[in-house]
Every structure is written in C-alpha cells, then in structure tokens.
Amino acid sequence: MKELNIELKAHPYKIIIENGALKKTAEFIKDIYPKGKVFIVTDDVVEKLYLKTVMDSLNNGGYDTDYVVIPHGEESKTLKYYAYVCEELLKKDIRRSQLIIALGGGVIGDLTGFVASSLYRGIPYVGIPTSLLAQMDSSIGGKTAIDFYNRKNILGAFKQPARVIIDPETHKTLDDREFNNGMGELIKHGAIGNKGLLDSLLNKPAIDEDVIKESLSVKKRVVELDEFDTGERMSLNFGHTFGHIIELKYGYKHGEAVAIGMLMALKMGEDLGVTPKDCYPVIYKILKLYNLPTTEYDYKEYLKETMYDKKNIAGTINFILLDKLGHYVIYKLTEKEIKEKLV
Numbered sequence: 279m280k281e282l283n284i285e286l287k288a289h290p291y292k293i294i295i296e297n298g299a300l301k302k303t304a305e306f307i308k309d310i311y312p313k314g315k316v317f318i319v320t321d322d323v324v325e326k327l328y329l330k331t332v333m334d335s336l337n338n339g340g341y342d343t344d345y346v347v348i349p350h351g352e353e354s355k356t357l358k359y360y361a362y363v364c365e366e367l368l369k370k371d372i373r374r375s376q377l378i379i380a381l382g383g384g385v386i387g388d389l390t391g392f393v394a395s396s397l398y399r400g401i402p403y404v405g406i407p408t409s410l411l412a413q414m415d416s417s418i419g420g421k422t423a424i425d426f427y428n429r430k431n432i433l434g435a436f437k438q439p440a441r442v443i444i445d446p447e448t449h450k451t452l453d454d455r456e457f458n459n460g461m462g463e464l465i466k467h468g469a470i471g472n473k474g475l476l477d478s479l480l481n482k483p484a485i486d487e488d489v490i491k492e493s494l495s496v497k498k499r500v501v502e503l504d505e506f507d508t509g510e511r512m513s514l515n516f517g518h519t520f521g522h523i524i525e526l527k528y529g530y531k532h533g534e535a536v537a538i539g540m541l542m543a544l545k546m547g548e549d550l551g552v553t554p555k556d557c558y559p560v561i562y563k564i565l566k567l568y569n570l571p572t573t574e575y576d577y578k579e580y581l582k583e584t585m586y587d588k589k590n591i592a593g594t595i596n597f598i599l600l601d602k603l604g605h606y607v608i609y610k611l612t613e614k615e616i617k618e619k620l621v
Contacts, residue, residue, distance in 0.1 A: 279294065279295065279296040279487070280294075280295040280296070280487045280488065280490070280491040281293065281294055281295070282295075282418075282491060282494055282495065282498055284418060284438075284498055284501065284502065285502050286438060286501070286502065286505055288438075289420070289438035291438060291439055291440055291441055291442070292441055292442075293417065293418065293441075293442040293443075293444065293494065294306050294441070294442070294443050294444065295444045295446070295487045295490050295491055295494075296444075296445065296446075296487065297445065297446055297447050297486075297487065298445060298447060299443050299444065299445035300328055300331045300332055300335070300406065300443070300445045300447075300448070301331055301334075301335055302335060303332050303335040303336055303339075303379075303406070303443060304335045304336050304338065304339025304340070304341060305335075305339065306441065306443050307377070307404055307440075307441060307443075308339070310402075310404075310440050310441055311377045311402070311404075311440070313340060313341070314341065314342070314375070314376055314377065315341070315342045315343070315344070315372075315373075315376045315377075316336055316341050316342070316343050316344075316376070316377045316378075316379060317343075317344050317345065317346065317367055317370065317372055317376065317377070317378050317379070318332060318333065318343065318344070318345040318346070318378075318379045318381050319345070319346050319348070319363055319378060319379070319380055319381065319382075319386060319389070319390040319393070320345060320346075320347055320348075320381040320382045320386060321347065321348055321349060321350040321351075321354065321382050321383075321385070321386055322347055322348070322349055322350055323350040323382075324350070324381055324382040324383070324386070324408055325345075325347050327408070327448075327451050328381060328408060328448070329345060329347075329381065332379070332381055332406065333345070344370050346363055346366040346367060346370075348362065348363065348386075348389075350382075350383075350385070351385065352385060352425065354385055354389065355385045355388055355389050355423075355424045355425050356424055356425060356426070357424065357426065357433075359389060359424075360389060360392060360393060360424055363389065363390070363393050364393055364396075364397055367393070367397065368397075372397070372401070373398075374398040374400075374401055376401065377401075377402050377403065377404065377440070378390060378393070378394050378401055378402070378403040378404070379403065379404045379405075379406055380394075380403060380404070380405050380406065380407075380439075381406045381408065382406075382407070382408055382409075382412070383407065383408060383409035383411065383412045384407070384409065384411055384412040384415055384416050384532065386412075387405055387407055387412050387416040387417070387422075388416055388421075388422055388423050388424065388431070388434070389422075389424060390403060390422075391403060391405070391416075391420070391421075391422030391437050391439070392422040392423060392424055392433075392434055392435060392437070394422070394437055395422055395435040395436075395437035396435065400437070402440045403437070403439055403440065404439055404440055404441045404442070404443065405417055405439045405441075405442045405443070406442075406443045406444075406445075407442070407444060408445075408448040408451075409448070409452060409456060409459075409460060410449055410452060410456075410457055410459070410460025410461065410464070410485065411456070411459050411460035411462075411463060411531075411532060411533050412460075413444050413460065413490060413494075414460050414463035414464045414467070414490075414493060414494070414497075415460075415463045415532070415533075417439075417442045417444065417494070418442070418494055418497045418498060418501055419438075419497065419501045419505075419511075419514075420436045420437050420438035420439065420501075420505070421434065421436065421507070422434050422435055422436070422437045423435075428526065429526075430522050430525065430526060436505070436506060444490060446485065446486055446487060446490060449485065454569065455531070455569075456531070458533070458534075458568045458569050458570055459531040459532065459533035459534055459570075460533055461485075461533065461568040461570065462517075462532070462533025462534060462535075462536040462537045462565075462570055463532075463533055463536060464479075464485070464489075464493045465479060465537070465540075465561070465564055465565065465568070465570075466514075466516055466517055466536060466540060467493045467494075467496040467497060468493070468496070468604065469516060469517075469540065469561060469600060469603065469604070469606075470496065470513050470514070470516050470598070470600070470604070470605070470606040471496035471499065471500070471513070471604060471605070471606070472492065472493070472495070472496050472604055473603050473604025473605075474492075474604075475489070475492050475493060475496075476560070476564065476603055476604060479564050479567070480560075480563065480564060480567070482567050482568075497514060500513055500514055509608075510608075512596050512598060512608055513598055513606045513608070515596075515598050516540060516543060516598040516599075516600070516606060517536040517537065517538075517539035517540035517542075517543055517598075518536060518539055518598075519539065519543070519584050519595070519597060519598070520538070520539040520542040520543060520575075520577055520580055520584070521535040521536040521537075521538060521539025521540075521542075522535065522539075523580050523583045523584070524538050524539060524542075524575060524580075530571065533570070534570055534571050537565045537570040537571060537572070538571055538572070538573060538575060540561055540565075541558065541561065541562065541565070541572060541574070542575055542577040542580070543577070543597065543598065543599055543600075544557055544558045544561060544599075544600065545558070545577055546577045546597065546599065546620070547599035547600060547601075547609075549620065550599070550609065550620075552599045552600075552601055552607060552609060553599055553600050553601065554601075554602060556603075557600050557602070557603055560603060561603075578620055581616050581620055584597075584616075585613050585616070593612055593613050594610050594611070594612050594613075595610070595611050595612075595613070595616065596608050596609070596610055597609045597610075597611060
C-alpha cells in the first residue's frame with residue numbers, strides 16, 4: 279500500500295493506493311466516517327463491474343448503503359444529470375452529515391463532486407476513481423465541474439474529497455484505448471515535474487502502486503502550493519489549453535486531446551524561444567509508445583479560440599510551456615501580443 283497526504287490548511291486528506299482496495303472500502307473510511315449511511319453515485323458500466331464489491335465491503339463493515347446510477351459518458355456531465363442525481367439523493371432522504379462516494383471515472387468524479395459541493399451547501403464525499411484517467415486527473419485537487427454552453431468544465435466549484443481510494447486492479451477492466459487515455463495525464467505529470475518518471479516511461483513499466491504514487495506526487499506538490507488555481511497550479515494545464523479545444527472540436531478522449539495539446543504547446547514554446555528542440559522528440563516517442571494520437575495540428579490556427587478559455591484572466595492567457603524536460607514555465611501573453619507575435 280502507498281499513501282499520499284494532501285496537506286491543505288482547511289481540507290487535508292489522504293490518498294490510499296493499493297491493489298484490491300475496493301474490497302477494503304469500509305476499512306479505508308472508518309477513521310473519517312465511523313458509522314452512518316453511505317450513498318454511492320456511479321454509472322451503468324461501473325455499476326456492473328464494481329458496485330457490488332464496494333457495497334459488500336460497506337455493508338459488512340456496518341454501513342447502510344444506497345446508490346444512484348447514471349448513464350456512462352461525457353453526455354452525463356450536464357445540468358440535466360446534476361439535477362437528476364440531486365433529486366435522487368433527496369428522494370432517498372440524504373442528510374447533510376452523511377457520506378457520498380463517487381465510484382467511477384472522471385465524469386462521475388466531476389459530477390458527484392459538484393453535487394457534494396452544492397447540495398445542502400456541502401456534503402462530505404470520498405472519491406474512488408476506477409479509470410486511470412480519473413486516478414491521474416481528478417482524484418487530487420478538488421476541482422469539480424460539469425460542461426455547459428459547449429464549454430468543458432465551465433460550471434463548477436472547488437470541493438476537496440474527504441479521502442481518495444485508488445485500486446490499480448481496476449486497470450484490468452479498461453480497454454487499451456481507455457488505459458492509454460489515462461496515460462496522457464500521467465505523461466503530463468512527468469513532463470512538468472518529474473523527469474525521472476518521464477525517463478522510466480521510455481521503458482514502458484507496469485503502471486503499479488509505485489508509478490501511480492510517483493505521478494500523483496507531482497500534482498500533490500502543485501495543489502498544496504496553489505489550492506485554488508491562481509498561480510502554480512496552472513502548470514497542470516500543460517497540454518490542456520489547446521487540448522480542450524481539440525477535444526471538443528474533434529471528439530478525442532480527454533487524455534488523447536491532452537497528448538496532442540502537449541505537442542502543440544511544445545511547438546509554440548519552440549517558436550517563442552522557451553522550449554529546447556530536444557523536448558518534442560522525447561514526448562513524441564513516449565506518446566507513441568502508449569498509442570496516443572500524435573496528429574499534428576498547427577497551434578496558430580487555434581490561438582483565437584484560446585482567448586475564450588476560462589484561463590483567460592482580463593485579456594491575458596497563461597500558457598504552460600516547458601523550458602526543459604520535467605520543468606515548466608508560466609508564459610503570459612495578452613490577446614494583443616498573441617496577434618502580434620504568433621498569429
């Protein structure tokens with residue numbers, strides 16, 4: 279078992295990484311929620327795979343349980359299903375002091391976290407991410423959101439989980455594309471903050487407890503420095519400024535779009551004289567190893583759309599670029615400078 283303690287002043291919490299962790303759900307929440315009712319939110323795919331395992335653990339551990347199931351997929355991360363989950367929980371007589379568990383991938387984590395942030399003005403929740411993408415991306419940091427107005431994650435709130443439980447054995451039920459989708463975010467962590475991890479990925483290691491902890495340690499450091507995404511946490515957006523545009527426009531999975539977005543950011547960094555030319559081939563090679571898309575899109579054609587990104591603060595875009603492998607810089611450009619220097 280591996281553990282990470284996320285040291286935030288108001289809401290510190292622990293991440294537990296262990297093979298077979300789902301069977302120990304009750305054991306892993308006893309210290310933060312000794313008794314009471316637990317409501318699980320999941321989707322119709324994860325329901326068949328893991329809901330019984332988690333409920334058996336909770337029931338055997340003395341908890342009363344109930345659950346809400348929604349359709350799988352990004353289409354469920356909407357106001358419609360936000361309202362549906364809230365309504366179902368209220369029908370089941372959920373109370374403010376009771377616990378919600380988000381059991382599933384990123385859609386479930388984002389949506390359930392947003393429900394937990396707003397229902398009764400805040401209900402504690404535990405994240406059990408079952409996809410590699412969710413384990414890498416949304417399990418740390420407390421960003422919760424839904425999509426709206428054709429913009430990804432535009433409605434949301436910061437809501438830290440009470441605990442996160444990661445079971446690497448859930449990778450066995452992911453198809454190759456979905457597993458590699460999660461690798462997009464894992465590779466990003468190496469690119470911005472852990473060259474040793476990046477080097478190890480060239481040998482395509484098993485993504486086990488150690489590798490997961492090594493990757494999440496990068497995000498842990500950043501989140502602890504900047505809980506509310508006003509400074510250093512922007513580094514986690516490496517590959518995302520362009521990636522979100524590509525994802526919505528062409529229908530890539532999130533990690534796939536981040537992979538393409540990283541390559542676009544590397545080219546932009548080269549043109550600005552920030553990123554050494556030896557970075558691109560290394561990242562490209564690792565992405566190819568994990569069958570992530572490396573289609574070349576000219577970043578200049580998408581700069582106009584970055585101006586509508588939620589990271590546009592008073593007309594200034596913060597681009598995350600690499601100045602070497604394993605290290606990032608926050609490069610600020612005004613809309614005027616973008617037009618003058620790059621378009």
